[in-house]
Amino acid sequence: MRVGRPIALVALFVIAMTAGWWFFNHRTSSAGDRITVYYTKIDGSTEVPWTVSLGPARDPKSVAFYAATQAIAGPPAGTDAVRFPPGTRVLAVTINGSTVDVDISKEVSGLRGGSFAEAAAFKSLVWTMTALPSISSVTIRVDGARIPTLPGGHFELDEPLARSSW
Amino acid sequence: MSSMNRLRARAGSALLAALIALAAVAGPPTRVLAADTPNFWFAGTRLILARPVNVNGEVAVAIHDPGFLGFLNRLGATVAWQPGERYVVFTASDHHTVALTIGDSQYRAGASSARAPFAPYTDAQDVYVPFTTVARALYVEPVADGGDVVLQPQLAILDVHQDGPRTIVTLRGATPLHFKKTFESSERVVLAFTGVGSPLAATRQILTASLSIVEIAPGGNARNPTTTVTFGGAALSIHSMYPANAPNEVTIAFAPQSIALAGVTIPSDWPTTAAALPPPNRPPAAGPLATPAAAFTPAPLPGQPGFGAPPVAATEAPTTVTGVDVVPTNDGAIVRVALSGPAYYEWHRLSDGRWYVDFRNVSLASAPTEQQLNLPAVQSVRVRQTVFGPTPVVRLAFTLNGDRTVHVDATDSGATVTVESAIDVNLATSGAGQIGAAVAGGPGGDASRFGAPVPPPPGSNPRLIVIDPGHGGSDTGAMHNGLVEKVLTLDISQRLRTILASRGWIVRMTRERDVDVVAPNDDAKTELQGRCDVANNAGARLFVSVHINSFTMPYLNGTTTYYYKPNDQSLAAAVQRRLIGLLGTKDDGARRENFYVVRHTTMPAVLVETAFLSNPDDAAKLRSPAFLQNVAQGIADGIADYAGSPSNTPPQSSFSGE
Numbered sequence: 001m002r003v004g005r006p007i008a009l010v011a012l013f014v015i016a017m018t019a020g021w022w023f024f025n026h027r028t029s030s031a032g033d034r035i036t037v038y039y040t041k042i043d044g045s046t047e048v049p050w051t052v053s054l055g056p057a058r059d060p061k062s063v064a065f066y067a068a069t070q071a072i073a074g075p076p077a078g079t080d081a082v083r084f085p086p087g088t089r090v091l092a093v094t095i096n097g098s099t100v101d102v103d104i105s106k107e108v109s110g111l112r113g114g115s116f117a118e119a120a121a122f123k124s125l126v127w128t129m130t131a132l133p134s135i136s137s138v139t140i141r142v143d144g145a146r147i148p149t150l151p152g153g154h155f156e157l158d159e160p161l162a163r164s165s166w
Numbered sequence: 167m168s169s170m171n172r173l174r175a176r177a178g179s180a181l182l183a184a185l186i187a188l189a190a191v192a193g194p195p196t197r198v199l200a201a202d203t204p205n206f207w208f209a210g211t212r213l214i215l216a217r218p219v220n221v222n223g224e225v226a227v228a229i230h231d232p233g234f235l236g237f238l239n240r241l242g243a244t245v246a247w248q249p250g251e252r253y254v255v256f257t258a259s260d261h262h263t264v265a266l267t268i269g270d271s272q273y274r275a276g277a278s279s280a281r282a283p284f285a286p287y288t289d290a291q292d293v294y295v296p297f298t299t300v301a302r303a304l305y306v307e308p309v310a311d312g313g314d315v316v317l318q319p320q321l322a323i324l325d326v327h328q329d330g331p332r333t334i335v336t337l338r339g340a341t342p343l344h345f346k347k348t349f350e351s352s353e354r355v356v357l358a359f360t361g362v363g364s365p366l367a368a369t370r371q372i373l374t375a376s377l378s379i380v381e382i383a384p385g386g387n388a389r390n391p392t393t394t395v396t397f398g399g400a401a402l403s404i405h406s407m408y409p410a411n412a413p414n415e416v417t418i419a420f421a422p423q424s425i426a427l428a429g430v431t432i433p434s435d436w437p438t439t440a441a442a443l444p445p446p447n448r449p450p451a452a453g454p455l456a457t458p459a460a461a462f463t464p465a466p467l468p469g470q471p472g473f474g475a476p477p478v479a480a481t482e483a484p485t486t487v488t489g490v491d492v493v494p495t496n497d498g499a500i501v502r503v504a505l506s507g508p509a510y511y512e513w514h515r516l517s518d519g520r521w522y523v524d525f526r527n528v529s530l531a532s533a534p535t536e537q538q539l540n541l542p543a544v545q546s547v548r549v550r551q552t553v554f555g556p557t558p559v560v561r562l563a564f565t566l567n568g569d570r571t572v573h574v575d576a577t578d579s580g581a582t583v584t585v586e587s588a589i590d591v592n593l594a595t596s597g598a599g600q601i602g603a604a605v606a607g608g609p610g611g612d613a614s615r616f617g618a619p620v621p622p623p624p625g626s627n628p629r630l631i632v633i634d635p636g637h638g639g640s641d642t643g644a645m646h647n648g649l650v651e652k653v654l655t656l657d658i659s660q661r662l663r664t665i666l667a668s669r670g671w672i673v674r675m676t677r678e679r680d681v682d683v684v685a686p687n688d689d690a691k692t693e694l695q696g697r698c699d700v701a702n703n704a705g706a707r708l709f710v711s712v713h714i715n716s717f718t719m720p721y722l723n724g725t726t727t728y729y730y731k732p733n734d735q736s737l738a739a740a741v742q743r744r745l746i747g748l749l750g751t752k753d754d755g756a757r758r759e760n761f762y763v764v765r766h767t768t769m770p771a772v773l774v775e776t777a778f779l780s781n782p783d784d785a786a787k788l789r790s791p792a793f794l795q796n797v798a799q800g801i802a803d804g805i806a807d808y809a810g811s812p813s814n815t816p817p818q819s820s821f822s823g824e
Contacts, residue, residue, distance in 0.1 A: 089244040149762055
């Protein structure tokens, strides 16, 4: 009879741990399951929102990293959008207060030579990042370095960008 | 009692041991640095993974493994992860993303989610992901072949959409597609793809007027797969291949015979890749089948008797309104007023959203009209005669939603009044001008069309304009279609200098030859600031930077004038309007952007993006000296509209509202 009590306690503990593990890894949908990502139409200025489901990580930095990767990838093929050059990827994302710093790989320099694409591509990134809670501006790095513009470019990158930059 | 305790303790520890053993089996996966992972073959060669790990029989690969990165590179895919980050995001060449989470086997590919055989995990240096899961999500199927595994690219996506009467089919694969047409009759087209298998359903009913079914038949073997795609259509339909957006896809349009199809015949010879085709001029989705690029030319007014007639000589007899044509646009409106003779006009903006223009010495032959437009920018428009007798007045009035921008353009036989959705940042409250034969001034000298000229900023040299030919020297700017931006910008700038100098302006160029303004291979900011310094230090009245646009998608075309400082909007608008009137390019508008030279100059400044040298139509125009001359002429005329002439600083307009 008394043997049962510690067994039951251990079993309860195991069940609780398992349930906890299951809960943290398989949380079902709640309010923050999706993020809004923007792309720029080929008129070079109109921002179009679409939504992307998040994975289980919901801390602000993970979500910001995820949002940046989606903005750089752009909408699915078949949608006409001003896109970042092929191969462009997110290297790192850091949040400092209401500013998010996005470090992008050097392939982004493929945007140079056309002021049209520079302004339009960065606009979609800035709109996506500032759609996140409590983010109001975006700073850009290319391959880890802060640069004034892309090489041979026009668009200013050395100051925080906000929606009001357009 | 004590034996009971011992029994209890023994039972407890036995249970604990059992639980630990169970956890050891079911808990963390067994990871073995694997000599026992299979040999992977991809694109005819063995794929060498530096550190494959066997996790319960599945292969885990580090995302920085050189072999794996080479594999991704062949697919045109990328991977993003940062240390400490839980998400690992792959982006495929068709822009769909595959998002995995460290510690969670659930992953998302495009819009759907699935479960991997094990959760990605991290060690001190790298992240390990389930290799075959990622490969499949990037449209590569691992196929067993003897003891090896062949990573077989798949023809994975069949996308069908309707564009008016046309049925557009896009096939998308993991790698560049190689195919040819092997059979064609009035009802069937057969394409053979080599090097790809396919997971697509064997048949797909389409059921449009021109295409009824697509059949997919994989064949060949593991290492040399083929896929045959058969399109079955109506007997009278035609088809054509569109240039693809990416080498991994092919797009074919089907339509009834009565419909025009652009594109090209599908080749019957190897090797064919859709990407090898000449670039499209318009995106498929926007209808490359339609007529080429919608070049904007200000249209004469259809059905308006007053327009198209030769200009009427100045006369004392009252002019009459012979037609009023209201054309709602997306958010504003264009009103064309046809007049039988010359007229003087003045316009006023009132604080309550009303805006009106009075045509003096003009009578209205027809009844007064009022139209409710209920557009975002404009609620209604009214035309009526407000003054009768020997000096009649006809008034065109708008009720605007806020301080929208309104332009009045005098033509030889009337006026075009345009309401735009943009808020007029300058909030000019009045202006005036002359219509018809009495209009004075040579080309571009007619500042009255755009209201009063803007006086020079205090402290500036009122006669000095700085022209900045974009790029130069070590910085070529954009290059496409055999054209080089730095060469064209200098050519246009030299023409512009000649015109401005002939009108009495003092002109300084940031560069006169093919050189860097500051130093060869200097950084962009130094170079751009150097250009601004030329104008800032000289106290120029205006700054104009000349550029040629470019983009990776060749179908983008058109002309844009950029500004940054809000007060420069009217200069940009004036230049843009003159350019569009002369060039026949698409009007991409006067836009505000965070561009260095228009921001860091202290005087009114614009950056003109003349046309897209990446667009075949625009490139053809840019090869013509006459076009380059028109660009210079348009900029010069826009400057004249904005600033008047250098010799006189015209008085401010002084009309009072009624």
